[in-house]
Amino acid sequence: MPQTIPGKNGEKLRSFRALLAKEIRVAFRGRHLVGVGFGLAIVLSATLGFSLAGTKVGERVIASLLWIIVMFSSSDTLSRSFAKEEDEGTADQLRLRVPMPSVFLAKTLANAFFVLLIACVVFPLLCFWLGVRLSALPLVGLLVLIGCPALSFAQGFVGYLMSRGRALSAAYPVIVMPVILPLLVCLVLATSQALAEGTFSINLVVVIISESLAALVAGLVLVPYIEEE
Amino acid sequence: MLFGRILSVLTPLTMIPSIVYCLMFTPKEATMGDLYRIIYFHIPCAWVATLAFFISFVFSIAYLAKRKPVYDSIAHRSSEAGLVFCVLATITGSIFATYTWGSPWNWDPRETSIVFLLMIYIAYLLLRWLIEDRDKKAAISAGYSIIAFLATPFLVFVMPRITSSLHPEQVGGLGLTRPMLYGVFGMLAGFTFLYLWILSLSQRFDMEEI
Numbered sequence: 001m002p003q004t005i006p007g008k009n010g011e012k013l014r015s016f017r018a019l020l021a022k023e024i025r026v027a028f029r030g031r032h033l034v035g036v037g038f039g040l041a042i043v044l045s046a047t048l049g050f051s052l053a054g055t056k057v058g059e060r061v062i063a064s065l066l067w068i069i070v071m072f073s074s075s076d077t078l079s080r081s082f083a084k085e086e087d088e089g090t091a092d093q094l095r096l097r098v099p100m101p102s103v104f105l106a107k108t109l110a111n112a113f114f115v116l117l118i119a120c121v122v123f124p125l126l127c128f129w130l131g132v133r134l135s136a137l138p139l140v141g142l143l144v145l146i147g148c149p150a151l152s153f154a155q156g157f158v159g160y161l162m163s164r165g166r167a168l169s170a171a172y173p174v175i176v177m178p179v180i181l182p183l184l185v186c187l188v189l190a191t192s193q194a195l196a197e198g199t200f201s202i203n204l205v206v207v208i209i210s211e212s213l214a215a216l217v218a219g220l221v222l223v224p225y226i227e228e229e
Numbered sequence: 230m231l232f233g234r235i236l237s238v239l240t241p242l243t244m245i246p247s248i249v250y251c252l253m254f255t256p257k258e259a260t261m262g263d264l265y266r267i268i269y270f271h272i273p274c275a276w277v278a279t280l281a282f283f284i285s286f287v288f289s290i291a292y293l294a295k296r297k298p299v300y301d302s303i304a305h306r307s308s309e310a311g312l313v314f315c316v317l318a319t320i321t322g323s324i325f326a327t328y329t330w331g332s333p334w335n336w337d338p339r340e341t342s343i344v345f346l347l348m349i350y351i352a353y354l355l356l357r358w359l360i361e362d363r364d365k366k367a368a369i370s371a372g373y374s375i376i377a378f379l380a381t382p383f384l385v386f387v388m389p390r391i392t393s394s395l396h397p398e399q400v401g402g403l404g405l406t407r408p409m410l411y412g413v414f415g416m417l418a419g420f421t422f423l424y425l426w427i428l429s430l431s432q433r434f435d436m437e438e439i
Contacts, residue, residue: 085323086429159375161369165360175356175373178348182380182388207387214379226372 016102023110028118037114041073041122049129049211057130063191065130066144067184069122071151075173076114081107082163091163096201104223108156108216112149119144132195139194146205150212154180157219164226183211233433236426243422247415255412267325273420274318275343279385281311281424282350286378289371301367302435303428304374305357311426312350314342314420319343342384349377 028034048065085091094103108149127137131208162169190204251269258265293298322340323333334340356373360366405408405413 021242091327140255154385158373161372165356165365171355171359175352178352179373179380181345181348182383185388207383211379214378216374218379222293222372222375226368228293228296228368 003028005131009112012102015098016106018112019098019103019106023106024113027081027110027114037073037118038121041118042125044069044073044127045122045129047127052130059192059195060188062126062130062195063133064187066119066122066126066191067147067151067187069126070115070119070148071180071184072120074111074151075117075155075176081111082159083169086163100223100227101220104156104160104219107160107221108152109111109149111150111159113155115152116145116148119148133197136197139200140191143191143194143205146208147191150183150187150208151180151215153219154183155211157215157222161226179215183208186211187229194208230433230434233426233429236429240366240419240422240426243415244358244419247412247419251412253337255408255420256406258409261329264328267321268392269416271318271321271325272377272413273416274314274321276417277420277424278311278315278318278346279381280421281314281428282346282378284428285311286381288378289374289378289435292367292371293375298363298430299432299436301371304371306428306431306435307349308353308374309431312354314424315343315347315350338389342388345384346381349399353377358439 008184048069062155085094123141127140132140155176158179159172161177162172186204186208191201192203193204248269252266255266255269257263285304285307288300288307292300292304319340322343326337326340327333342391353370353373357366357370360369
């Protein structure tokens with residue numbers, strides 16, 4: 001059984017916490033999250049709300065719109081977070097001081113928090129403009145709470161990979177989309193079931209949680225191997 | 230080298246008699262007549278595509294663990310071969326769907342899954358194409374291949390079971406008789422040897438380049 005060095009895990013935890021706090025602070029200080037993330041989410045929601053005003057919109061369409069807006073509004077934040085460290089030359093210093101899995105986890109968790117914030121803007125707007133049933137709101141809200149971290153976990157490792165290959169950031173949406181599509185389909189199916197009055201399949205929630213956790217764990221395991229390169 | 234030579238003999242030896250047997254000696258299906266014979270190509274193509282993606286996944290892990298260029302080459306070439314068989318499975322499936330369900334595309338969960346798989350491995354090849362440095366390309370694409378393969382069991386096994394499907398295994402089974410099954414197994418073996426032969430040839434070219 002591997003021996004743990006006293007104090008070493010505590011140090012790792014402290015550096016992880018400091019990194020997480022730094023990520024959140026930097027994102028709010030910078031204009032990218034507020035300007036692009038929230039801005040895009042509000043503009044897209046308003047445009048769709050206006051375009052669909054007065055028409056009867058099905059549950060599947062509302063669910064698809066919700067997750068597509070959340071995904072596009074947030075997809076850039078994570079890749080930027082990794083790429084920024086490489087561009088500013090701080091990535092190597094980070095590697096020297098903090099184990100790379102901790103950096104990866106801190107950035108992915110910070111991104112999960114930002115995606116959740118974006119969803120908190122998009123979700124009420126769409127519900128208000130597209131006339132979602134009030135009784136469906138708690139279940140849909142719960143799916144948003146599960147789905148946002150799930151989306152972040154699923155794209156976290158690809159975001160990290162893209163930052164390792166310079167000049168790849170432009171291709172990020174094309175490379176990450178196929179990997180998160182199965183999860184996105186499950187989120188859309190589960191949300192449309194929650195919006196409708198019929199039965200709700202818990203299997204979809206199990207698939208969403210297991211798929212995203214598998215992606216997160218795989219990312220944590222693989223990061224040190226990629227770093228060897 | 231020897232492996233490649235064995236496969237170059239084994240592939241035609243298995244494929245030619247299997248094709249002749251499937252097209253000429255297996256009985257007609259009760260409701261679909263001769264149309265069902267396309268499954269002798271469709272099932273092996275889908276099987277080989279899944280096998281190729283699995284091999285790519287295994288050799289991507291091996292590359293990250295050992296850093297041997299030959300593992301990266303096998304992972305890369307296997308994905309390419311898998312993509313070709315995946316396209317063939319989509320085409321044969323669309324032909325079958327046109328005559329049985331009235332449209333070449335029905336958004337059936339299996340059809341959707343295969344499109345997702347195609348997109349994943351096109352993205353994998355695009356990623357490789359975008360990176361110039363050989364070591365970086367190998368490491369990053371191995372990581373992507375592993376994370377991409379995590380979606381495959383979900384697409385192949387889970388998704389068709391959590392949503393309703395038009396595919397025969399969910400609407401009463403394939404209903405194949407014993408001679409038909411022999412045909413399917415013969416073709417499965419033939420296509421597997423063909424894939425391994427393609428893999429050994431393309432991988433040999435890579436090794437000569439390195």
